Amino acid sequence: MIFPGKAAFYRWLKFNAVGLMGTAVQLGMLAILIRVLAVHFILATALAIETSVIHNFLWHWRWTWADRHTGGLKPMAATLLRFNLSNGMISLIGTILCTGILTGMAHVDPILANILSFIPCWIINYLVSDRLVFLSQSEGEA
Numbered sequence: 001m002i003f004p005g006k007a008a009f010y011r012w013l014k015f016n017a018v019g020l021m022g023t024a025v026q027l028g029m030l031a032i033l034i035r036v037l038a039v040h041f042i043l044a045t046a047l048a049i050e051t052s053v054i055h056n057f058l059w060h061w062r063w064t065w066a067d068r069h070t071g072g073l074k075p076m077a078a079t080l081l082r083f084n085l086s087n088g089m090i091s092l093i094g095t096i097l098c099t100g101i102l103t104g105m106a107h108v109d110p111i112l113a114n115i116l117s118f119i120p121c122w123i124i125n126y127l128v129s130d131r132l133v134f135l136s137q138s139e140g141e142a
Helices: 006-036 041-064 073-104 110-133 137-141
Strands: none
Touching (some): 006 041, 006 110, 073 110
């Protein structure tokens, strides 16, 4: 069950708010890289995703899952590593595959292809973040 209570539902709403901001960051960076700097769409996609992943992590750390940590650089670095290895990889692989197929084979605009790739990763990224990345202090020590 995704929402075992009211707090989990509010966390889901926060996750989605951060995701929407991250979407704007990713698409803005992608547009700059492709349209202004003429970076190849696959490399541009990877760089835009990583920019969004860092952006999202910082918001999740300070807002979405702020109740699950005590702060400090070491716990933050460990959580960032888990976030990048999970959500980052899910987003990177899913988006690059989708964008590569849609743009490379079907000649869909790379920005539209990126947008279409967001939907499949959204719920998976939330569940992974909630269950494996942003652990409560007691879960992180276990």
